[in-house]
Amino acid sequence: MNDTFLKACRGEKTEYTPIWIMRQAGRYLPQYQKVRGKVDFLTLCKTPELAAEVTIQPIDILKVDAAILFSDILIPVEAMGMDLEFHEKKGPVLSPALRDEGTVKKLSVPDPEDKMKFVMDTIRLLRKELAGRVPLIGFSGAPFTTATYMIEGSTSKNFLNTKRMIFQSPDLYRSLMDKITATVTEYLKAQIKAGAQAVQLFDTWGGIFSPQDFRDYALSYVKKVITELKTWQHSEKIPPVPIIYFVGETAGLLEEIKTSGADVHGIDWRINLDDAIKRIGSNAIVQGNLDPIALFLPQNKIEQRVKDILGRASSAQGHIFNLGHGVLPETPPDNVIALVEMVHNYSRK
Numbered sequence: 001m002n003d004t005f006l007k008a009c010r011g012e013k014t015e016y017t018p019i020w021i022m023r024q025a026g027r028y029l030p031q032y033q034k035v036r037g038k039v040d041f042l043t044l045c046k047t048p049e050l051a052a053e054v055t056i057q058p059i060d061i062l063k064v065d066a067a068i069l070f071s072d073i074l075i076p077v078e079a080m081g082m083d084l085e086f087h088e089k090k091g092p093v094l095s096p097a098l099r100d101e102g103t104v105k106k107l108s109v110p111d112p113e114d115k116m117k118f119v120m121d122t123i124r125l126l127r128k129e130l131a132g133r134v135p136l137i138g139f140s141g142a143p144f145t146t147a148t149y150m151i152e153g154s155t156s157k158n159f160l161n162t163k164r165m166i167f168q169s170p171d172l173y174r175s176l177m178d179k180i181t182a183t184v185t186e187y188l189k190a191q192i193k194a195g196a197q198a199v200q201l202f203d204t205w206g207g208i209f210s211p212q213d214f215r216d217y218a219l220s221y222v223k224k225v226i227t228e229l230k231t232w233q234h235s236e237k238i239p240p241v242p243i244i245y246f247v248g249e250t251a252g253l254l255e256e257i258k259t260s261g262a263d264v265h266g267i268d269w270r271i272n273l274d275d276a277i278k279r280i281g282s283n284a285i286v287q288g289n290l291d292p293i294a295l296f297l298p299q300n301k302i303e304q305r306v307k308d309i310l311g312r313a314s315s316a317q318g319h320i321f322n323l324g325h326g327v328l329p330e331t332p333p334d335n336v337i338a339l340v341e342m343v344h345n346y347s348r349k
């Protein structure tokens with residue numbers, strides 16, 4: 001029974017610093033590619049036995065301290081009524097892209113146990129198969145990052161359509177965000193009921209905003225999700241499930257991010273972890289923050305960076321080691337295995 005990760009999320013003392021890695025199940029692992037070679041990505045997400053299998057791969061191979069549900073942040077968008085496809089080169093494509101009242105009105109707030117039952121089935125299966133070996137993290141896209149894919153229809157560089165809707169049709173944006181926020185809230189409740197022991201909100205694109213706009217157009221909806229989840233857990237007498245909030249390009253936004261209400265804050269690599277902790281406050285519980293591409297360094301250089309991050313984290317109330325963003329498909333798996341070992345060894349008191 002390894003509950004080091006959950007202890008760190010709660011700010012309790014741990015024997016060593018726990019580590020998991022964003023996108024730890026994925027194409028850099030030959031074992032993942034073997035499963036993925038048989039089915040397309042969406043089929044993999046929708047087949048609980050296969051999704052559970054690739055979720056557990058990094059626990060066996062890397063010896064990380066937490067499992068993260070294998071799925072995608074765009075699964076709830078499909079459940080809301082949009083068409084979702086994953087293309088080898090282009091990445092995700094959602095259609096028709098949301099640009100007017102008509103398309104937004106057609107979206108529903110889905111019942112997760114109906115429209116996304118395969119996710120909850122995967123969680124239930126995983127809790128059985130993991131049998132307490134490590135805790136299971138559930139997740140959702142944060143409302144804003146989810147909205148960017150719906151409005152742009154795909155990945156974007158400058159998010160023109162999204163910002164144009166925000167600045168030119170603010171009422172339309174709010175009506176869309178209300179639907180996404182309700183969807184995300186119900187989706188995370190269902191994941192927790194199915195057995196998720198922590199949840200992470202991914203706000204990958206939050207860093208495209210000025211602090212004021214971030215607060216108004218992204219963070220306000222995250223706060224709603226978190227407040228609702230906490231109130232619901234309290235009223236249902238569900239033991240508190242740690243909530244992690246990850247924002248890409250964190251540095252300019254920390255004074256805003258720290259008001260999110262989340263238990264743990266994900267930090268990217270563009271800021272020193274001790275600076276981030278200072279700005280969040282001494283009771284900060286942080287997750288991060290190695291540059292994913294630092295995993296292409298020779299192992300003795302990775303080691304220096306691990307020691308540096310562990311040292312900088314010492315002023316925090318809690319630290320969960322992670323990358324500052326997802327692991328890249330080209331990453332040498334041996335370096336990821338070595339990273340986990342280093343974090344465990346050098347943090348042991």
Ligand code: CP3
Pocket residue numbers: 021022023024025026027036041068069070071072073074086091092139155202204325326
């Ligand atoms: O972390 C994990 O191991 C759990 C699984 C997970 C995936 N996507 C699997 C995936 C999680 C937590 C995500 C989150 C996700 N998905 C985010 C937020 C985090 C981040 O990385 O910024 C975003 C923005 C997406 C949307 C998405 N999914 C894109 C843009 C792409 C295409 C680019 C890419 O990396 O391929 C995906 C596809 C995707 N999601 C893959 C995996 C393993 C690759 C699919 C394949 O096998 O071909």
